[in-house]
Amino acid sequence: MQAEAGLTRVVHAVRELDLGERTSYDVGRLTVGEDSVRDLLRDPALAEVRLACASPGDSVRIVGVLDAVQPCSKGPGGGGVFPGLLGPALPVGRGETHVLRGAAVLAAGYLPRAQEAVVDMSGPAAPLSPLAATHNLVIEWTPAESADWADVDAALRRGLVRVAAHLAEAALEAEPDAVEQLAEPGGAASDGKPRVGVVLNLQTQGRFKDVFVYGRSLSGGLPTTIAPAELDDGAVVSGQYGHPALKNPTYLQQTHPVVAALRARSDELELAALVLCPEPVDQANKELVSAHAARLCAGLGLDAAIVTKEGGGNADADVSLKLDRLEEEGVTAVGILAEMAGRDGTGPPLVVPPAKATAIVSTGNYDERMTLPAVQRALGRERVALLDQPSTDELELPVAVIYCAQSTLGWGRLTCAETA
Amino acid sequence: MKLVHYVNQFFAGMGGEDSAGTGPELRDGAVGPGRKLAGLLGDEHEIVATAICGDDYAASHPDFAAELVAQARERGAEMIIAGPAFTSGRYGMACARIAAAASEAGLPALAAMHPENPGLGEAAGTAVVESGQTARQMKDSLERLAAGTLKLAAGEQLTAQDGRIGPVARANRMAQHSAAERAVALLLTRLGGDRDATEIPLPDFDSVTPAAPIADAAEAVFALVTEGGFVPAGNPDRLESARASKWVRHSLDGLDSAEVGEFESVHGGFSTQWANADPNRILPLDVAREMEREGAIGRLYGEYLGTTGNGTTVADARRFGMEWAAELRQAGIQAVILTAT
Numbered sequence: 001m002q003a004e005a006g007l008t009r010v011v012h013a014v015r016e017l018d019l020g021e022r023t024s025y026d027v028g029r030l031t032v033g034e035d036s037v038r039d040l041l042r043d044p045a046l047a048e049v050r051l052a053c054a055s056p057g058d059s060v061r062i063v064g065v066l067d068a069v070q071p072c073s074k075g076p077g078g079g080g081v082f083p084g085l086l087g088p089a090l091p092v093g094r095g096e097t098h099v100l101r102g103a104a105v106l107a108a109g110y111l112p113r114a115q116e117a118v119v120d121m122s123g124p125a126a127p128l129s130p131l132a133a134t135h136n137l138v139i140e141w142t143p144a145e146s147a148d149w150a151d152v153d154a155a156l157r158r159g160l161v162r163v164a165a166h167l168a169e170a171a172l173e174a175e176p177d178a179v180e181q182l183a184e185p186g187g188a189a190s191d192g193k194p195r196v197g198v199v200l201n202l203q204t205q206g207r208f209k210d211v212f213v214y215g216r217s218l219s220g221g222l223p224t225t226i227a228p229a230e231l232d233d234g235a236v237v238s239g240q241y242g243h244p245a246l247k248n249p250t251y252l253q254q255t256h257p258v259v260a261a262l263r264a265r266s267d268e269l270e271l272a273a274l275v276l277c278p279e280p281v282d283q284a285n286k287e288l289v290s291a292h293a294a295r296l297c298a299g300l301g302l303d304a305a306i307v308t309k310e311g312g313g314n315a316d317a318d319v320s321l322k323l324d325r326l327e328e329e330g331v332t333a334v335g336i337l338a339e340m341a342g343r344d345g346t347g348p349p350l351v352v353p354p355a356k357a358t359a360i361v362s363t364g365n366y367d368e369r370m371t372l373p374a375v376q377r378a379l380g381r382e383r384v385a386l387l388d389q390p391s392t393d394e395l396e397l398p399v400a401v402i403y404c405a406q407s408t409l410g411w412g413r414l415t416c417a418e419t420a
Numbered sequence: 421m422k423l424v425h426y427v428n429q430f431f432a433g434m435g436g437e438d439s440a441g442t443g444p445e446l447r448d449g450a451v452g453p454g455r456k457l458a459g460l461l462g463d464e465h466e467i468v469a470t471a472i473c474g475d476d477y478a479a480s481h482p483d484f485a486a487e488l489v490a491q492a493r494e495r496g497a498e499m500i501i502a503g504p505a506f507t508s509g510r511y512g513m514a515c516a517r518i519a520a521a522a523s524e525a526g527l528p529a530l531a532a533m534h535p536e537n538p539g540l541g542e543a544a545g546t547a548v549v550e551s552g553q554t555a556r557q558m559k560d561s562l563e564r565l566a567a568g569t570l571k572l573a574a575g576e577q578l579t580a581q582d583g584r585i586g587p588v589a590r591a592n593r594m595a596q597h598s599a600a601e602r603a604v605a606l607l608l609t610r611l612g613g614d615r616d617a618t619e620i621p622l623p624d625f626d627s628v629t630p631a632a633p634i635a636d637a638a639e640a641v642f643a644l645v646t647e648g649g650f651v652p653a654g655n656p657d658r659l660e661s662a663r664a665s666k667w668v669r670h671s672l673d674g675l676d677s678a679e680v681g682e683f684e685s686v687h688g689g690f691s692t693q694w695a696n697a698d699p700n701r702i703l704p705l706d707v708a709r710e711m712e713r714e715g716a717i718g719r720l721y722g723e724y725l726g727t728t729g730n731g732t733t734v735a736d737a738r739r740f741g742m743e744w745a746a747e748l749r750q751a752g753i754q755a756v757i758l759t760a761t
Contacts, residue, residue, distance in 0.1 A: 196604075196607065205689075207691050257598055258604070261598070264601075265608075269604075312662075313732070334607045336600075336603050345590040345591050346541065347587065348734040350620065358615075360620040361603045362599075362620045367733060410598055411598060411599070412598060412599055413596070414592055414595075416590045416593070417591070418589070419590065
């Protein structure tokens with residue numbers, strides 16, 4: 001018998017989070033069993049882990065945020081979520097997945113090459129970050145004495161997804177707040193509605209700057225296509241810690257805002273494909289991947305596509321080249337990009353603009369400063385290295401360090417416009 | 421109103437490239453094109469002094485602007501005007517910096533240059549009016565500068581109709597909908613036939629014509645420059661690993677090779693593991709010295725210039741480039757090897 005296409009998302013809302021003896025979920029209240037979570041994080045590379053909670057509105061600043069994950073599970077032991085990392089490396093995106101909406105598990109602390117990444121749970125920066133809107137289990141750690149940083153990174157990545165699956169497992173039998181049917185793109189007639197794709201550029205710059213698809217890097221590969229619902233099941237896991245404002249953590253891949261916005265308008269258009277692309281570091285391969293992605297989109301019969309990126313100015317080229325190649329293939333293309341226009345906002349906004357395509361949505365100017373008020377408590381790192389100030393101080397920082405504030409996956413409302 | 425007018429060494433009649441290293445000074449009254457400008461401004465305004473600086477000096481000493489503005493204030497300047505700089509990059513940058521420094525000091529200011537002048541971005545929101553491409557269009561350019569000056573002196577703002585050019589500041593704000601929702605809306609608008617809708621008007625980039633090849637490498641002085649975050653071990657200048665706001669220079673005298681323990685890379689955009697295992701991979705000092713000994717190149721310049729190219733704004737990168745070019749030209753360099761990462 002043919003498997004039923006599509007995913008059923010069983011949603012459990014989290015409205016309260018605390019630490020306790022045993023992990024449980026009860027009508028919006030998630031309790032994290034400290035001992036079981038510590039067991040899941042046990043690894044030779046980690047000497048010690050510390051657990052803390054941070055909820056929306058708290059006077060808490062989380063500094064040095066690495067990845068963040070939404071708790072999800074398809075059954076005991078995760079039932080196959082986070083394939084290639086926790087579950088077997090086999091296609092996901094079908095059946096039932098329980099998610100704890102409104103909760104996240106995140107790691108915060110020092111790793112080499114990880115740039116400053118700040119989440120303020122209250123105050124003026126809070127509306128800029130998706131992780132200021134979730135009840136967060138924050139994992140801090142002390143690395144084992146002789147541990148290689150790559151092993152610390154890998155231990156944290158495995159640990160986060162294990163904990164995420166463990167927390168969601170507590171809700172497997174609970175009455176859901178919502179049950180959502182997510183259709184799988186397929187051969188069904190589209191009633192003349194435009195077929196729209198999402199082109200998702202994934203950073204592939206090596207250690208601490210890579211993204212994993214079914215547990216492996218796309219580095220060196222060509223574009224490929226997966227079903228959007230595979231994202232919901234954790235097929236794409238982030239290991240990229242540069243450019244904090246532009247970061248696309250696992251959490252945003254699982255809840256991909258562009259995919260969600262397209263699903264929300266299914267009466268006007270058809271979400272027809274999700275195309276994953278590596279972001280090569282050299283121009284020739286950027287050209288190759290972009291041309292190949294455009295042909296793939298045309299071959300999938302797309303009328304239009306939205307292109308996103310991860311990373312700084314270098315990755316502007318990955319979006320701009322694709323917008324140009326898509327338009328040449330007759331596919332209407334819209335890019336989402338952050339501006340890098342200097343502190344006063346008068347510089348050229350893009351490092352590499354497209355040559356022909358012109359439809360671009362702005363997630364704001366990376367270089368503009370904002371003042372974050374002092375907070376009562378800091379997690380992750382005691383000092384903000386960029387300013388060499390205690391993390392709890394009042395801080396003047398560029399938007400560039402506010403975690404996910406400018407993610408081109410499009411969660412945020414930040415934008416930029418000419419002043420009058 | 422009392423005005424101070426800025427011109428470079430060339431328009432002050434002090435000479436061309438050979439005098440480009442001249443430091444800042446203030447001279448009484450109008451000089452060079454300032455004389456014609458004074459006539460156009462009429463009797464109500466007076467150019468009390470002319471501020472002058474060599475183009476290379478101005479490009480490599482950003483403090484010249486604040487220095488000249490302070491001196492101009494001592495002479496009672498109520499407004500500072502600069503140029504026209506036409507398409508001359510270093511002169512345009514100097515005019516833009518003078519105007520920006522005057523604004524910062526609370527004085528109204530205006531510069532004039534061609535819209536393609538790469539110095540335009542340095543004006544930081546201070547008014548700039550369009551000039552012609554070369555001094556052949558001096559008359560029209562001065563007339564536009566004079567008209568703009570009179571309008572500003574009357575307390576009015578300049579607009580595109582006055583020939584105002586240059587970037588208008590863009591500022592962050594919260595939209596009503598998320599970027600994802602706006603992208604879907606923009607896509608539907610485009611599919612509906614609107615081919616122009618966008619949130620970011622595309623910038624125009626100037627293209628640089630590469631210099632002609634050097635005639636004889638064996639006679640040329642070479643400099644090594646890099647954006648690879650290459651610094652002396654311990655990073656004494658605290659060069660940023662991303663979003664660099666500055667560049668550094670360090671001596672290579674007496675060094676045959678960039679050794680581990682003496683240099684490192686602090687670049688935040690790539691894994692520095694292999695760079696730090698052999699810093700010559702970022703700044704190829706070992707090979708350059710070898711070529712110097714073999715006579716394949718004339719001589720290696722005694723310093724390297726470097727910054728970090730990671731999340732750097734185009735405006736900053738352009739500024740670094742112009743400053744480096746001025747420095748190296750002053751130092752008599754004929755060839756530069758820029759290692760990119």
